[in-house]
Amino acid sequence: MQSENLLHIQRASKTYSGVPALLDVDLELRAGEVHALMGENGAGKSTLIKILAGVTPPDSAEIHVRGERVHIASPQAAFDHGLRFIHQELHAVPQLSAAENIFLGHDYPTALGVKVRWRRLYDMARETLGRLGITHIDPRTTMAHLSPGDQMLVNIAHAFVGDDFTRAGERALIYVMDEPTAALTGAESAQLFDVIGRLRARGSAVLYVSHRMDEIFQIADRVTVLRDGQLAGTRDRASVTPAEIILLMTGRELTQLFPPRMGQIGAEVVLDVQGVTTAAVNGISFTVKAGEIVGVTGLAGSGMGALLRALIGADRRAAGRVMLDGVPLKRGSPAHAWDRQVAYVPEERRSQGLVLSHSVSNNITLPQLKRLSRAGALLAHGRERATTRELSESVRLKARGPRQIVRDLSGGNQQKVVFARALARPPKLLLLGEPTRGVDIGAKLDIYRLIRQISAQGTAIVLASTDLPELIGMTDRILILRAGRLADVVPSAGETPERLLSRCYGDAAYAG
Amino acid sequence: MLADRAQRSRPAVNWGRFLRSFGTLIGFLLIVVFFWSQRPATFMSVRNLLNITQQVSILGIVAFTMTVVMVVGDFDLSVGTMASLSGIIVGLMLQNDHALGTAILVALLAGAAGGILNGVLIAYVGILPFVATLATLTVFSGAASSLSGGRTIFGQVFPDGLVDFANGGIPLLTLNEQVVRIPHLTLIALIVLAVVWFVLEQTVFGRRLYAIGGNMEASRLAGVRVRFLRLLTFVITGLGASLAGVVLTSQLATANPTLGDGLMLNAIAAVFLGMTMSQEGEPRVLGTLVGVLLIGVLANGFTQVGVDTYVQRILTGVIIIASVTLSSISRRRS
Numbered sequence: 101m102q103s104e105n106l107l108h109i110q111r112a113s114k115t116y117s118g119v120p121a122l123l124d125v126d127l128e129l130r131a132g133e134v135h136a137l138m139g140e141n142g143a144g145k146s147t148l149i150k151i152l153a154g155v156t157p158p159d160s161a162e163i164h165v166r167g168e169r170v171h172i173a174s175p176q177a178a179f180d181h182g183l184r185f186i187h188q189e190l191h192a193v194p195q196l197s198a199a200e201n202i203f204l205g206h207d208y209p210t211a212l213g214v215k216v217r218w219r220r221l222y223d224m225a226r227e228t229l230g231r232l233g234i235t236h237i238d239p240r241t242t243m244a245h246l247s248p249g250d251q252m253l254v255n256i257a258h259a260f261v262g263d264d265f266t267r268a269g270e271r272a273l274i275y276v277m278d279e280p281t282a283a284l285t286g287a288e289s290a291q292l293f294d295v296i297g298r299l300r301a302r303g304s305a306v307l308y309v310s311h312r313m314d315e316i317f318q319i320a321d322r323v324t325v326l327r328d329g330q331l332a333g334t335r336d337r338a339s340v341t342p343a344e345i346i347l348l349m350t351g352r353e354l355t356q357l358f359p360p361r362m363g364q365i366g367a368e369v370v371l372d373v374q375g376v377t378t379a380a381v382n383g384i385s386f387t388v389k390a391g392e393i394v395g396v397t398g399l400a401g402s403g404m405g406a407l408l409r410a411l412i413g414a415d416r417r418a419a420g421r422v423m424l425d426g427v428p429l430k431r432g433s434p435a436h437a438w439d440r441q442v443a444y445v446p447e448e449r450r451s452q453g454l455v456l457s458h459s460v461s462n463n464i465t466l467p468q469l470k471r472l473s474r475a476g477a478l479l480a481h482g483r484e485r486a487t488t489r490e491l492s493e494s495v496r497l498k499a500r501g502p503r504q505i506v507r508d509l510s511g512g513n514q515q516k517v518v519f520a521r522a523l524a525r526p527p528k529l530l531l532l533g534e535p536t537r538g539v540d541i542g543a544k545l546d547i548y549r550l551i552r553q554i555s556a557q558g559t560a561i562v563l564a565s566t567d568l569p570e571l572i573g574m575t576d577r578i579l580i581l582r583a584g585r586l587a588d589v590v591p592s593a594g595e596t597p598e599r600l601l602s603r604c605y606g607d608a609a610y611a612g
Numbered sequence: 613m614l615a616d617r618a619q620r621s622r623p624a625v626n627w628g629r630f631l632r633s634f635g636t637l638i639g640f641l642l643i644v645v646f647f648w649s650q651r652p653a654t655f656m657s658v659r660n661l662l663n664i665t666q667q668v669s670i671l672g673i674v675a676f677t678m679t680v681v682m683v684v685g686d687f688d689l690s691v692g693t694m695a696s697l698s699g700i701i702v703g704l705m706l707q708n709d710h711a712l713g714t715a716i717l718v719a720l721l722a723g724a725a726g727g728i729l730n731g732v733l734i735a736y737v738g739i740l741p742f743v744a745t746l747a748t749l750t751v752f753s754g755a756a757s758s759l760s761g762g763r764t765i766f767g768q769v770f771p772d773g774l775v776d777f778a779n780g781g782i783p784l785l786t787l788n789e790q791v792v793r794i795p796h797l798t799l800i801a802l803i804v805l806a807v808v809w810f811v812l813e814q815t816v817f818g819r820r821l822y823a824i825g826g827n828m829e830a831s832r833l834a835g836v837r838v839r840f841l842r843l844l845t846f847v848i849t850g851l852g853a854s855l856a857g858v859v860l861t862s863q864l865a866t867a868n869p870t871l872g873d874g875l876m877l878n879a880i881a882a883v884f885l886g887m888t889m890s891q892e893g894e895p896r897v898l899g900t901l902v903g904v905l906l907i908g909v910l911a912n913g914f915t916q917v918g919v920d921t922y923v924q925r926i927l928t929g930v931i932i933i934a935s936v937t938l939s940s941i942s943r944r945r946s
Contacts, residue, residue, distance in 0.1 A: 414832070433837075
């Protein structure tokens with residue numbers, strides 16, 4: 101394919117206090133291509149984007165836009181060169197209308213420079229949305245009343261304001277999208293991909309950052325993978341497999357990543373879930389035996405995380421039963437579940453898992469304070485410290501000591517704190533939500549090893565994840581949720597990420 | 613670049629951190645020294661210092677218990693009118709020839725009940741603490757006025773023994789042929805301080821409260837019974853407020869439907885002043901103690917220096933703003 105080079109960045113390097121975050125990275129964006137940028141956390145993706153956005157000055161880099169050497173010294177310079185950035189978080193004012201958000205930071209049309217011409221503003225907003233093929237959003241709607249997906253589309257429309265497409269000789273632009281689908285449902289993502297398709301058709305280039313293999317294989321033309329700040333490789337989508345990309349990202353074969361099972365699956369059923377229904381899941385039934393690891397997956401909005409929340413009691417069950425060792429668990433009480441030796445690692449480590457301003461020790465002992473106390477009420481500091489030391493060692497936590505504040509730890513070590521908490525009292529049932537999201541590869545290996553060890557002690561484990569290779573490598577069976585219902589159950593052995601993904605979408609092609 | 617600079621400056625004294633932790637304490641000491649230099653004979657006397665502790669004791673009781681709700685991240689605006697209401701309850705019951713013990717018990721029960729009301733509204737119904745306690749503030753105030761018919765109760769109603777106790781103290785030493793006493797009120801406040809300190813710093817309950825204050829959702833998911841604990845904190849402030857009301861009424865031998873109303877603002881201010889002293893910006897009851905003493909020393913010192921009460925209030929407000937600003941600026945820089 102012979103197409104114009106819209107953006108070419110060469111030998112980009114950036115060092116933070118002596119630690120290289122980016123080293124001699126080359127990346128080239130052609131007109132009319134969707135270029136995926138992948139890599140583990142800390143691989144250098146965000147540093148590269150910040151350099152392009154003019155937020156972070158590189159130590160060295162040669163940047164060409166449309167064949168012309170440029171310096172991007174500020175966000176304004178990035179804008180002037182035709183770079184547009186769409187971030188994962190929504191930078192919107194929820195109380196304002198969609199139209200006002202689209203034109204936020206630009207001049208509203210006014211009469212006499214004072215009175216906003218609302219009808220004109222709505223028309224302009226409708227036109228901007230229309231150019232993206234979005235017709236279902238009323239620009240007068242308050243932002244807060246739109247779904248997360250529609251808010252993201254408004255966010256994207258905001259990035260288009262001021263670019264006159266109707267003018268002859270329109271400039272092809274460069275769009276950088278940083279995990280835009282993080283908060284979107286499948287249908288909303290589909291709409292976004294439709295918009296991306298239109299951009300590509302117009303000759304723009306899209307640099308698309310995502311962790312989600314399924315999306316990459318759906319929309320990308322080429323894939324560039326970074327590892328440890330260096331270029332691991334650039335591949336054509338058509339000639340690469342997910343396994344190869346994972347190999348590029350991690351430097352390891354899939355099989356090396358996941359340690360083998362250490363014990364046998366027991367005979368007794370530990371967890372028996374019957375018809376569990378909450379606001380987000382509907383009539384889910386399954387069982388988990390001692391020592392068994394059951395995976396749960398699905399697209400965003402499928403109810404995967406909500407199922408764990410229903411089991412721990414964070415979301416109130418409207419119907420159904422959860423039996424642990426044959427005795428029902430109370431609904432709506434995480435405290436009761438912990439008392440019954442259910443342990444939970446929540447999906448969102450920072451907002452749901454940790455008290456960031458507190459010490460390692462306080463975080464680890466929180467659910468077991470009463471058992472570690474004197475007379476059930478008085479803190480036993482010595483006992484807490486001893487427990488913390490012991491657990492820190494078994495999860496290989498890298499921290500200065502039990503009193504270090506958790507906020508200052510790396511993502512991987514923070515996650516190990518959450519794991520140590522779950523192990524403070526050997527659990528009968530362990531609920532894991534995205535246990536390795538946002539952790540570096542070393543911590544990931546430690547966590548997989550830990551999961552195997554816990555499982556070998558006869559703990560029943562439910563592992564909810566969108567990391568498909570992880571599910572296949574670590575679990576015995578996989579439950580697939582679609583729209584809150586249990587759609588499919590497959591044995592993990594012999595499953596591939598592609599086939600698993602199509603099952604998530606409910607694709608008939610792979611059924612059976 | 614930024615990281616470089618931070619690293620280079622590390623060996624030197626970290627002034628931001630120092631100011632953040634000790635700024636308020638240093639300010640407090642400077643204020644003490646200032647008044648000492650202005651009134652060397654009277655301000656620093658044992659008698660005056662003990663006098664200050666008595667003056668702040670009622671504020672202390674409210675502020676120490678207020679610290680407990682603020683640890684969780686909540687507020688209780690209703691403490692002032694609850695104190696007034698409790699005073700009225702004691703006055704009315706004594707007027708109707710009930711035993712003193714019964715009167716005090718009923719007043720404390722009213723405080724606990726008010727706390728339960730606040731706690732249920734906030735932790736179980738889900739109303740914002742600011743809104744819920746603003747509403748109950750009005751309810752308690754209305755109850756105090758309507759129970760008393762808007763009148764002040766005073767005089768013979770209050771037994772001499774009670775009034776003498778509230779204004780008396782335990783003899784400590786004899787100075788210039790005058791007996792110096794530790795005021796009973798000071799001792800009561802110290803007991804409340806000790807209890808709150810023990811509960812917050814040494815018990816499972818206290819640790820859980822700090823966890824909730826740090827991250828409510830994470831605490832709930834880690835098995836902390838968040839709603840029930842939040843409810844309990846409001847019961848504690850309710851009890852503290854009614855105890856303060858009982859003590860205040862006893863001391864003045866007067867029950868007035870607005871007597872305790874002013875306590876709330878100063879109590880919250882004292883907790884905020886204390887929060888400036890803790891590393892993570894969390895309320896700590898010993899910090900609150902410094903806040904309470906600061907407010908007390910200012911009132912006492914200004915009066916001795918002859919600053920009139922209206923100007924006193926302005927200056928107190930300015931000093932609170934200065935202290936909180938200083939600590940929030942150093943926090944932002946670090």
